[in-house]
Amino acid sequence: MVRTxxxxxxxxxxxxxxxxxxxxxxxxxxxxxxxxxxxxxxxVQHLADDLGIGKGTVYRYFPSKRALFxxxxxxxxxxxxxxxxxxxxxxxxxxxxxxxxxxxxxxxFDSHPEYAELLIQERAAFRDRKVPTYFAHHEAxxxxxxxxxxxxxxAGRVRAMPVERILSVASDLLYGTMLANHFTGRRASFEEQxxxxxxxxxxGILVGRERARRGRRA
Amino acid sequence: MVRTxxxxxxxxxxxxxxxxxxxxxxxxxxxxxxxxxxxxxxxVQHLADDLGIGKGTVYRYFPSKRALFxxxxxxxxxxxxxxxxxxxxxxxxxxxxxxxxxxxxxxxFDSHPEYAELLIQERAAFRDRKVPTYFAHHEAxxxxxxxxxxxxxxAGRVRAMPVERILSVASDLLYGTMLANHFTGRRASFEEQxxxxxxxxxxGILVGRERARRGRRA
Amino acid sequence: MVRTxxxxxxxxxxxxxxxxxxxxxxxxxxxxxxxxxxxxxxxVQHLADDLGIGKGTVYRYFPSKRALFxxxxxxxxxxxxxxxxxxxxxxxxxxxxxxxxxxxxxxxFDSHPEYAELLIQERAAFRDRKVPTYFAHHEAxxxxxxxxxxxxxxAGRVRAMPVERILSVASDLLYGTMLANHFTGRRASFEEQxxxxxxxxxxGILVGRERARRGRRA
Amino acid sequence: MVRTxxxxxxxxxxxxxxxxxxxxxxxxxxxxxxxxxxxxxxxVQHLADDLGIGKGTVYRYFPSKRALFxxxxxxxxxxxxxxxxxxxxxxxxxxxxxxxxxxxxxxxFDSHPEYAELLIQERAAFRDRKVPTYFAHHEAxxxxxxxxxxxxxxAGRVRAMPVERILSVASDLLYGTMLANHFTGRRASFEEQxxxxxxxxxxGILVGRERARRGRRA
DNA sequence: CATGAATGAGTATTCATTCAT
DNA sequence: TATGAATGAATACTCATTCAT
Numbered sequence: 001m002v003r004t005x006x007x008x009x010x011x012x013x014x015x016x017x018x019x020x021x022x023x024x025x026x027x028x029x030x031x032x033x034x035x036x037x038x039x040x041x042x043x044v045q046h047l048a049d050d051l052g053i054g055k056g057t058v059y060r061y062f063p064s065k066r067a068l069f070x071x072x073x074x075x076x077x078x079x080x081x082x083x084x085x086x087x088x089x090x091x092x093x094x095x096x097x098x099x100x101x102x103x104x105x106x107x108x109f110d111s112h113p114e115y116a117e118l119l120i121q122e123r124a125a126f127r128d129r130k131v132p133t134y135f136a137h138h139e140a141x142x143x144x145x146x147x148x149x150x151x152x153x154x155a156g157r158v159r160a161m162p163v164e165r166i167l168s169v170a171s172d173l174l175y176g177t178m179l180a181n182h183f184t185g186r187r188a189s190f191e192e193q194x195x196x197x198x199x200x201x202x203x204g205i206l207v208g209r210e211r212a213r214r215g216r217r218a
Numbered sequence: 219m220v221r222t223x224x225x226x227x228x229x230x231x232x233x234x235x236x237x238x239x240x241x242x243x244x245x246x247x248x249x250x251x252x253x254x255x256x257x258x259x260x261x262v263q264h265l266a267d268d269l270g271i272g273k274g275t276v277y278r279y280f281p282s283k284r285a286l287f288x289x290x291x292x293x294x295x296x297x298x299x300x301x302x303x304x305x306x307x308x309x310x311x312x313x314x315x316x317x318x319x320x321x322x323x324x325x326x327f328d329s330h331p332e333y334a335e336l337l338i339q340e341r342a343a344f345r346d347r348k349v350p351t352y353f354a355h356h357e358a359x360x361x362x363x364x365x366x367x368x369x370x371x372x373a374g375r376v377r378a379m380p381v382e383r384i385l386s387v388a389s390d391l392l393y394g395t396m397l398a399n400h401f402t403g404r405r406a407s408f409e410e411q412x413x414x415x416x417x418x419x420x421x422g423i424l425v426g427r428e429r430a431r432r433g434r435r436a
Numbered sequence: 437m438v439r440t441x442x443x444x445x446x447x448x449x450x451x452x453x454x455x456x457x458x459x460x461x462x463x464x465x466x467x468x469x470x471x472x473x474x475x476x477x478x479x480v481q482h483l484a485d486d487l488g489i490g491k492g493t494v495y496r497y498f499p500s501k502r503a504l505f506x507x508x509x510x511x512x513x514x515x516x517x518x519x520x521x522x523x524x525x526x527x528x529x530x531x532x533x534x535x536x537x538x539x540x541x542x543x544x545f546d547s548h549p550e551y552a553e554l555l556i557q558e559r560a561a562f563r564d565r566k567v568p569t570y571f572a573h574h575e576a577x578x579x580x581x582x583x584x585x586x587x588x589x590x591a592g593r594v595r596a597m598p599v600e601r602i603l604s605v606a607s608d609l610l611y612g613t614m615l616a617n618h619f620t621g622r623r624a625s626f627e628e629q630x631x632x633x634x635x636x637x638x639x640g641i642l643v644g645r646e647r648a649r650r651g652r653r654a
Numbered sequence: 655m656v657r658t659x660x661x662x663x664x665x666x667x668x669x670x671x672x673x674x675x676x677x678x679x680x681x682x683x684x685x686x687x688x689x690x691x692x693x694x695x696x697x698v699q700h701l702a703d704d705l706g707i708g709k710g711t712v713y714r715y716f717p718s719k720r721a722l723f724x725x726x727x728x729x730x731x732x733x734x735x736x737x738x739x740x741x742x743x744x745x746x747x748x749x750x751x752x753x754x755x756x757x758x759x760x761x762x763f764d765s766h767p768e769y770a771e772l773l774i775q776e777r778a779a780f781r782d783r784k785v786p787t788y789f790a791h792h793e794a795x796x797x798x799x800x801x802x803x804x805x806x807x808x809a810g811r812v813r814a815m816p817v818e819r820i821l822s823v824a825s826d827l828l829y830g831t832m833l834a835n836h837f838t839g840r841r842a843s844f845e846e847q848x849x850x851x852x853x854x855x856x857x858g859i860l861v862g863r864e865r866a867r868r869g870r871r872a
Numbered sequence: 873c874a875t876g877a878a879t880g881a882g883t884a885t886t887c888a889t890t891c892a893t
Numbered sequence: 894t895a896t897g898a899a900t901g902a903a904t905a906c907t908c909a910t911t912c913a914t
Contacts, residue, residue, distance in 0.1 A: 038343075038345050040258060043909090044908080044910090053875090054876060055910090056875050059909090059910070064909080095428075123338050124257070124338055125256070127259075135401060156425060157428045158428070161423070166418065168395075169395075172398050173387065176389075176397070179397065180353075180389070180390050184350075184353050196386065202422050202424045202429070203377070204418070204422030205419060206376060209374075210375045262884070271899080274898095274899065274900050275899055277885070277886080278898070278899075479887065481897095489896090490895055491896080492891085495888090495890085496894075500888080556774055556777050559774050559778070560693070560774055560779070561692070563691070563695075568838075570837075571837060595858075595861050602859055604831075605831075605854045607834065609827040610830070613826040619786050619788075632822065632823055636823045637854060639865055640855060641820055642857060646811045646812070647857055672877095699904085707878080709880065709905095709906085710879050710906090710907080719906090
């Protein structure tokens with residue numbers, strides 16, 4: 001109590017990190033609860049109980065349940081892209097970068113299925129949002145992969161075709177795989193799944209002769 | 219008085235067709251409203267007003283809001299599969315059947331985006347359902363396509379690879395495309411999309427030389 | 437259809453009794469259902485199903501659920517008083533008439549507990565009724581017993597005391613016994629109960645010496 | 655800052671007395687409203703308006719309308735028994751204790767007719783309850799009076815007869831009197847009623863000669 | 873800063889009654 | 894006369910948010 005005035009750096013150091021950590025704790029727990037019970041059925045009171053803090057405290061960190069949910073979802077998407085970046089960073093060859101990115105994507109949702117759930121809950125609860133969090137992040141990241149594909153086409157390694165086609169097919173395939181995994185409880189390892197995807201994406205399913213025949217037609 | 223014909227016994231006779239027609243009307247309108255407002259925000263009263271019938275009448279046909287929703291979703295999936303059957307029935311060549319089925323699938327959701335929405339709403343509102351309606355129908359229909367693919371492989375037109383791989387990739391790609399279309403408001407025509415999908419699925423994105431190189435590696 | 441006009445006594449004899457019988461059937465079944473489920477929880481539809489008739493038919497016999505309930509209750513009270521009359525009619529001696537009346541009363545509710553229940557339901561559901569059915573009937577019948585008691589006092593067999601006192605105590609005792617039996621599921625035979633009541637009512641519980649002592653005081 | 659006294663830790667401190675008082679207030683008002691309108695017709699919203707609090711606040715204190723009703727009824731029975739205890743405690747002589755207990759019982763319902771109504775409402779609304787509140791309390795209190803009667807018989811002041819007989823007759827008489835008072839709007843003062851009951855209970859209605867005659871028979 | 877008591881808007885469902893046939 | 898399809902009024906309870914302490 002003494003010297004409260006001048007005590008600047010001395011005395012009990014305000015833990016400037018505490019708020020940040022608590023915020024993260026809340027978001028992490030919220031993601032799990034929202035995913036487990038759904039948005040509407042998740043009670044802020046119960047979340048607070050879970051965290052061992054007061055309900056009012058949750059509201060000190062987030063202005064509303066909605067904001068809390070969206071922050072949790074957004075955090076999930078940031079984590080996803082960090083993992084994907086890390087994954088693809090390991091490879092030098094562009095095609096290998098693609099491969100590792102896909103593995104990282106599937107791996108992330110494999111270990112964090114709650115974020116798949118949040119994407120669905122978001123859509124169902126907030127019909128008004130113009131751009132769902134997932135696609136907002138997607139848009140922000142897609143440019144890098146467009147350039148990468150462009151390079152591969154220029155290098156004559158990937159067929160000359162619109163990069164948008166490649167990327168939209170790949171994106172939709174990943175998105176569909178992730179959701180279907182979540183909804184059906186599929187058990188295949190993410191490594192196998194990644195190889196399946198890549199096999200079809202890279203080589204197609206037709207044999208050479210059939211490709212040639214159709215090529216003439218198309 | 220004798221021989222009244224379809225002589226109803228006592229009391230108000232029933233028009234055996236009316237219930238069927240009214241049921242369909244309710245389901246169709248319900249699908250649109252549930253898709254527009256979301257499950258929770260859809261008031262049965264408003265739906266009834268929309269239809270120009272009493273709320274109690276809705277409950278005569280469906281025991282609960284939940285049952286009504288699920289029936290509407292199920293009807294949507296039945297319509298989807300009818301369209302897909304019709305679409306693929308037009309072609310003789312198996313690969314063309316695949317092509318037409320995919321076009322029909324995308325076309326259906328293009329003209330009935332409400333059913334894409336219902337699939338999401340279902341998941342969000344009924345976390346307890348073991349198998350989502352979409353995948354229940356999917357399971358029931360997949361066998362036909364497995365046999366078709368098997369045939370194509372046997373005929374040497376499709377590469378020798380697990381049919382499960384082909385079908386799961388194709389299914390997830392369609393599912394992801396459909397949802398992404400719905401969520402992002404994509405404008406591409408379903409015909410173009412079908413061709414994009416098929417192009418990648420059938421031929422892969424790599425050039426022959428790259429395929430060969432990777433083939434050696436893999 | 438021919439001769440409908442003049443066909444008076446000839447032709448198919450209209451069963452003038454049918455409506456009366458059906459009315460009784462409805463009342464009897466209604467009493468049981470109202471007693472079993474309570475007034476509010478008794479569904480007219482279920483009652484009709486029970487009887488194998490249409491719901492509208494019930495409404496042809498009784499203008500409302502309320503009227504049906506009250507008619508069923510009223511019928512019960514009429515049956516009660518018939519039994520009591522029959523019971524007491526067997527004895528010549530007035531005190532024995534009292535005894536048999538009490539036995540008949542308890543016997544009736546023993547075999548028809550549903551009417552005890554209806555009395556409660558009536559009160560709970562129809563707060564507005566000025567005089568409950570039970571007490572309306574009671575009022576109409578009490579005169580006879582007043583005269584009987586008057587005679588017994590005049591004959592010097594019953595103590596000189598206000599007959600109202602005797603009758604209100606006796607009435608309340610019977611009423612309380614009947615309800616308590618119903619609510620607590622008491623198992624004593626109605627014969628024993630009648631004897632217990634009469635023993636106390638007739639002789640009091642005090643020994644002669646104590647009566648004398650208190651008599652001086654009172 | 656030090657020694658804040660009852661130093662509440664963090665957050666809004668609670669007035670430990672307030673909840674208790676508010677609970678009582680709610681129960682008292684609820685008893686009156688439930689009695690006035692009946693259980694079903696009593697709207698929790700109106701009760702809250704009456705009390706000048708929010709509906710949600712009522713639900714903070716009682717988990718359901720049913721629980722609120724039962725708590726109000728239970729409180730009434732506790733009040734009843736307190737009055738009876740107080741009443742009988744004033745007398746030394748056991749017979750006088752009986753007399754004062756009966757006066758207190760009738761007096762209580764005379765000033766609190768709402769509790770007579772609650773007993774009826776309880777039965778009508780909660781058919782499922784195994785033991786109605788009234789009889790549950792009754793059971794818990796009856797032992798004392800059994801011992802008292804036993805003593806009076808042993809002392810030769812009350813006739814040798816089963817104490818159960820005495821107590822069940824007395825109980826049913828009180829119960830019937832209380833309910834009949836309530837249902838018929840009887841106006842007699844509770845003092846007079848008590849004397850009437852006791853006169854009959856203690857002395858019986860027969861004259862000595864008749865008692866003797868019947869005694870020989872019975 | 874943290875807390876949790878207080879609030880009140882919002883909604884699915886039942887069932888008595890009507891009346892066309 | 895008998896029926897049952899259609900109707901719509903009526904009501905408990907939850908939970909996000911606020912704000913006094």
